[in-house]
């Protein structure tokens with residue numbers, strides 16, 4: 001049979017398409033999917049090819065069902081074992097290595113969260129490839145964009161690794177839509193409990209407020225708040241806006257608030273619709289964590305404060321006057 005050039009091209013395109021297969025590692029607590037997984041799926045869809053999602057946990061069938069509804073996911077791989085308790089990287093990594101051996105994915109993605117950052121570099125080392133951390137963009141299947149030097153420079157890198165191990169910055173990709181209906185497959189890969197570490201328990205901070213990295217609005221306080229007590233006025237404003245409360249590192253280091261509120265290079269990366277920086281000077285390390293917010297409002301008594309350079313709206317005022325006045329205004333509304 002003679003095949004025309006156009007057909008050959010179309011066939012090789014089809015082959016290429018089939019050759020690309022991405023695994024997205026779902027993040028969850030056995031009950032609910034962590035929303036950043038949806039952003040990782042969007043990054044995967046920009047790579048192209050087939051997308052499978054891996055859900056492993058102790059009792060995670062509910063999560064697997066949730067994942068099967070994500071648009072763009074064609075298969076959900078499910079693994080349940082008591083050994084996954086605490087998601088210890090020492091247990092998870094050999095399991096992921098075996099999964100990769102079986103399926104031979106071209107790309108493995110996970111959200112760039114504490115969990116993803118704990119597991120993927122370890123997997124990359126085991127597979128003897130360089131991990132690609134915290135991508136903010138996908139140019140093609142092997143070219144990725146990420147920030148370097150605390151967000152002061154943007155790097156575009158081309159990877160020639162046989163399998164690309166990638167963590168994804170959730171705030172840089174839209175959340176994938178729901179409405180899909182992917183098939184599920186139970187994995188029979190054996191899971192070995194780590195002999196070096198054991199999960200004893202965890203204490204998680206509980207809050208009725210929206211979670212900092214997924215909140216639509218964030219009100220952050222800095223050293224200008226003077227002490228932890230004064231954060232009360234930020235909580236009052238946050239309540240009116242259904243916002244999460246964040247902080248600069250100076251505020252955290254001074255003990256005003258807990259360190260899980262820190263926004264910035266060494267804290268959390270946020271990109272809400274609205275970010276209100278109160279008594280924060282705008283050091284580059286803080287900006288690295290919030291400058292992608294859609295609308296930035298800064299309240300600072302120093303008109304020269306660098307935060308005003310990135311702010312869409314700036315108010316040069318004493319925060320102890322401005323913040324209660326804003327809360328009052330929102331109360332009257």
Ligand SMILES: Cc1cc2nc3c(=O)[nH]c(=O)nc-3n(C[C@H](O)[C@H](O)[C@H](O)COP(=O)(O)OP(=O)(O)OC[C@H]3O[C@@H](n4cnc5c(N)ncnc54)[C@H](O)[C@@H]3O)c2cc1C
Pocket residue numbers: 221222223224225247248249250251262263264265266267268278279280281282283284285286289299300301302305317318319320
């Ligand atoms: C390796 C490294 C990593 C870092 N990571 C982070 C990070 O992740 N996140 C982070 O935030 N920082 C980080 N930092 C620290 C960063 O460099 C700054 O020191 C810090 O962000 C400053 O916090 P701040 O703006 O609250 O304090 P300051 O710089 O002291 O600013 C306080 C501001 O409050 C204003 N102010 C004071 N009183 C009032 C008032 N009554 N009304 C209105 N305004 C008032 C002042 O004018 C001033 O602008 C890092 C530093 C290093 C070296």
